[in-house]
Amino acid sequence: MRIAWLLLCLPHAALAAPWLRSEGVATSSQGRILYREVHWRRDASEGAERWVLYQCPGGQPFARKHLPASPFAQARGYSLQDRRSGQTAEIETASGAVSVAWKEDAASPPRQRRLDLPPDAVIDAGFDAAVRLHWTALMQGERISLPFLVPGRQRYFPVQVRHTGTLRWQGIDAQSIEVSLDTWYGGIAPRLSLVYASADRRLLEFNGTSNLRDARGTYPQVTVRFGSPPAQRPASEWQQAWTQPLVDRCSVTNT
Secondary structure (H helix, E strand, O other): OHHHHHHHHOOHHHHHOOEEEEEEEEEOOOOOEEEEEEEEEOOOOOOOOEEEEEEOOOOOEEEEEEEOOOOOHHHOOEEEEEOOOOOEEEEEEEOOEEEEEEEOOOOOOOEEEEEEOOOOOEEOOHHHHHHHHOHHHHHOOOOEEEEEEEOOOOEEEEEEEEEEEEEEEOOEEEEEEEEEEOOHHHHHOOOEEEEEEOOOOOEEEEEEEOOOOOOOOOOOEEEEEOOOOOEEEOHHHHHHHHOOOOOOOOOOOOO
């Protein structure tokens, strides 16, 4: 019902204009494809409305995420439904506060909490926007500290972002970014590394902990690569993809 309601709320102009589509492929440390992320957005602006469909290696969708349009792309809310694990999230931001409604899996009770929203807070995919917002400072060697919301813990964790060098990524000039916990226990926590294209500052590769639970109930370490820039697609293609029913398990595949 929520999907149908969201679709009905879209103006006709939104359904007529082409949308931007990009795809990331998440692999394990052994190179096995774990899932795909298909990203849709209304336009190229930083705070444009976004939709993400997570697919099994065989193509069946098992989770979806919606991020409403916002002038504060670094710290906007989102909704998540993962049919495979039963995980759900409803994050809403308003009036300097964030409301977190989180359900870890199908067997867990829902948890809710309201927190203050610091002016430099980062929520979920807003981290991508935060990197571009601080791009000049990062390229000049500054280390940026930001409070990152972890909905499952219902609290912020201080993270430090820094530029670690230049590289060639699949023939593209790129910049390497590292993220770590900005605390004394950061040395024992896994680090997150990102690769961005130098020319248009788009995310090319993510290396770190997935935000989706796997079949064993753990959050696996993944590499997600976005091989091609966003491309225009008719809105009807997005609408068809978004209304597909979610599956509760991924079938075995050799893909």
